[in-house]
Amino acid sequence: MLHISNSEKNQVNNNTYYNDFPISIAPMMDRTDSHFRKLMRLITKKTLLYTEMINVNSIVYGSIERFTNECNTEEPVALQIGISDTKLVPKISKILSNTNFSEININCGCPSNKVVNGNFGASMMKNPELVGNIIYSLKNLTDKPISVKTRIGIDNYDSKEFLYKFIRSCTKNGAEKIILHARKAILKGLSPHENRNIPPLNYDRAKSVKDKFHNCKIYVNGGIKTLEDVNLLLNYFDGVMIGRAAWNAPWMFSKIDNNYISRLNVIDNYLDYIENKSKLGYSKTVLFRPIFNLFHGIKGSKVWKQSLNNFSNEHRSLSELFNLAIKIENSKLP
Ligand SMILES: Cc1cc2nc3c(=O)[nH]c(=O)nc-3n(C[C@H](O)[C@H](O)[C@H](O)COP(=O)(O)O)c2cc1C
Known part of the structure; x- marks a missing residue:
């Protein structure tokens, strides 16, 4: 029997989903809950929405209904999970296969102490093999596209080689899309808020990832404030992800659909x-x-x-x- 690897399966996959949604609203704790997603879906049908990060433990040991209630009026919605335990993948895959989430996104970019102490978020960048294993198992157990949201580096691990090694491990094991928050995370000494502002944005580093991994969908995130920024960045990247500007100026998204909306x-x-x-x-x-x-x-x-x-x-x-x-x-x- 012909063996098709996960990365080959990705190439066979239909690209419509990615082409239809080059613009997305970032996962934001305490912001992108179902109420905000409801509002944003009233404003735009052509923007992909993400949930807040959800710890897999609260899905496995809690109830997925808590997170899916409103989904049918907000679709497409991508689910962001915080996961570091490969053993939970079979359970989580089974639960998620009965939901309408359009994508499973793994959080490898959040620098908050709570997340890092749970061994997921940005600290996962230091463990590309583990992330690769999680992606590989998820990919084999669900039909949903798998994506990774990450930084361009972490602490002193900020070389191109470090970043490429991490991304290679993701794509080789089946991640179809990488969302790069184009600044590094500093785990000791900066709060999550500071980590979103102080480390400088480096779109050139993100562009170099697109050049190197041209078969993978590379989305850029960080500091995007206007639709002019969006249009500029879409010249280089497959997509963009917008966080704070979506919360601060949600009506901006009404111009994305090319449909008059009141x-x-x-x-x-x-x-x-x-x-x-x-x-x-x-x-x-x-x-x-x-x-x-x-x-x-x-x-x-x-x-x-x-x-x-x-x-x-x-x-x-x-x-x-x-x-x-x-x-x-x-x-x-x-
Ligand atoms: C209040 C708040 C909560 C956030 N929560 C998450 C989260 O749950 N998961 C995640 O990957 N990123 C989270 N982020 C980071 C954003 O997704 C995004 O990467 C960051 O804000 C940079 O994009 P921006 O400059 O467009 O805001 C959060 C950001 C904010 C402001």
């Missing part, structure tokens, strides 16, 4: 969602968070944010909030 329509739909969810006991504060920055950069944004704060503390009707949105949209505010 902000008031989105707000109207999202307020219906809030109404339904609050009846189920979800807190208004949590439900309002995704729309906080929806008027980013336009007159009335400050009033909108203040009103959301007030509305989440008071029992006022959502139609009042919608009327305010109409006023802001029509620039009727001073």
Whole structure:
């Protein structure tokens, strides 16, 4: 029987999924929950959404329903997992095969102490064999594409050779897509927040990865703020991933689909969602968070944010909030 390796299987794979979604919104803990994904899916159908990182233990020993509830209205959604134990792969594969997640992404880039102490995240870069084994087993046990989100280096391990060795181990074992946060992680001395700002961005290093691994989909992440940045980077990379700018300026994504879409329509739909969810006991504060920055950069944004704060503390009707949105949209505010 003809033996086809995982990397050969990737080449046989249909590329439509990647071509359809060159732009994605990054996994962000405490941000990209199902409410934010709901909002973003109302704004754009052509952006791939990621979950927050989910520790595999909470899937294996908890309940996957907690993370999949809203998925059918948000698809496609890629699941990001934190995993370092190969033994959990069969269980996790079985559970995930019954979900609609479009991709399984392995977190090899998060520098937070909690994640690093759990032996996953950025520290996994130092163990390419382990990451390769996890990918190999996942690839053999699920039909879903496997991707890896990583940094361009870690602490003093920041040479090209170190990075290439890590990526080779991922691609050889079946990862079809690598998302490079184009700065290194410094595990001792910098907080996660500082690790997203202080180590300098090095897109050239990321480009060199694309040159070397041209058969693999290479996406770049880090510091992308505008659609102009996106267009520039898409000249070199197969895709881009946007984190903080998606949270700070979500309406920017309305221009991605090339379809006119009305902000008031989105707000109207999202307020219906809030109404339904609050009846189920979800807190208004949590439900309002995704729309906080929806008027980013336009007159009335400050009033909108203040009103959301007030509305989440008071029992006022959502139609009042919608009327305010109409006023802001029509620039009727001073
Ligand atoms: C609040 C917050 C939470 C984050 N949580 C995760 C996470 O769960 N998994 C992950 O891989 N990266 C996480 N990140 C990093 C982002 O995915 C992204 O790599 C980083 O913010 C750089 O991209 P940006 O400059 O577009 O924001 C987080 C970032 C922020 C701001």
